[in-house]
Amino acid sequence: MTKADLADKIYEEVGLSKKEAAGIVELLFNSMKNILSEGESIKITGFGTFLVRKKGSRRGRNPKTGEEIQIEQRRVVTFKPSLQFKSLVEKV
Amino acid sequence: MTKSVLIERISEKVEGLTRKQTEVIVETIFSSIKDALAKGDKVEIRGFGNFRLRSRKARKARNPKTGDAVEVAPKKVPYFKVGKELREMATKNI
Numbered sequence: 029m030t031k032a033d034l035a036d037k038i039y040e041e042v043g044l045s046k047k048e049a050a051g052i053v054e055l056l057f058n059s060m061k062n063i064l065s066e067g068e069s070i071k072i073t074g075f076g077t078f079l080v081r082k083k084g085s086r087r088g089r090n091p092k093t094g095e096e097i098q099i100e101q102r103r104v105v106t107f108k109p110s111l112q113f114k115s116l117v118e119k120v
Numbered sequence: 121m122t123k124s125v126l127i128e129r130i131s132e133k134v135e136g137l138t139r140k141q142t143e144v145i146v147e148t149i150f151s152s153i154k155d156a157l158a159k160g161d162k163v164e165i166r167g168f169g170n171f172r173l174r175s176r177k178a179r180k181a182r183n184p185k186t187g188d189a190v191e192v193a194p195k196k197v198p199y200f201k202v203g204k205e206l207r208e209m210a211t212k213n214i
Contacts, residue, residue, distance in 0.1 A: 029156040029163040037152045038145050052134065052145055057168045059129055063121055065209040070121045075150040076198070080210065102211040105169075107200030116158050117173055118195045 031057070064105050076109040157198055167205040174199040 031053050038049040060078070063070055070078045085101040123146065131142035153163050153171055163171040173196040181192050202210075 029152070029161055031165055034149050034152055037148055041148050042141060042144055044141075044145075049145075052130070052137075052142075053149065055130055055133060056126075056146065056149060057165055059126065059133075061168060061206050061209055063126075064206065065212075068121050070126065072123045072126075072150055075154065078200075105202045105206060105210050107169075107198075109198040109200075113154055113198050116154055117198055120158060120160050120173060120196045 065103075067103060072110075074110055074112050076107055076113055079106045079108060080104070081106060165203065167203050169203040169206060170201045172199055172201075173197065 032050070035046060035050040035053045038044060038052065039046050042049070044052070060070060064078055064080055067080050067082075069080050072078075081104050083102050083104055086099050088097055088099045089095065090097055127139065127142045127146050130146070131137050131139045134142075156163050157171060157173055160173065165171075176195050176197055178194040179192050181190055182188065183190055
């Protein structure tokens with residue numbers, strides 16, 4: 029499933045044009061990207077939470093060359109599925 | 121940030137879109153993702169990330185209250201892999 033399939037679902041259920049539906053799918057994920065990039069987590073009830081975690085700088089190694097490198101502090105996005113989502117797929 | 125704030129933001133940005141319609145759209149998107157995974161499909165949102173299932177093996181665990189050993193059956197869990205664009209945006213803005 030891709031963004032295009034999600035746009036089709038919206039087209040079927042809400043009655044927007046395909047073009048409008050595609051625009052809104054794009055807008056939703058872009059908004060989420062911007063919010064997360066600002067360091068804010070997003071909680072979607074019944075689905076899960078997109079969490080932004082800060083990672084400190086550390087020394088790492090390039091696994092290919094073995095060369096030591098400094099990994100700067102960074103933000104990472106993780107997803108914690110809701111209990112409802114977890115129980116829905118548990119037995120797939 | 122919660123789903124309702126996200127819905128607010130989106131309905132403000134699109135002219136002619138009511139809050140109610142936006143609510144239905146956002147709900148449709150997230151339930152479609154859940155349904156796809158429940159059918160064993162993958163969901164790929166270019167630039168944002170991919171959703172798929174991961175397998176967890178059976179394991180022995182303990183009931184933390186009673187200390188009894190219990191078998192935990194193998195199961196599937198939802199997994200989100202952050203897309204390249206989102207990963208880079210998040211890192212850059214620190």
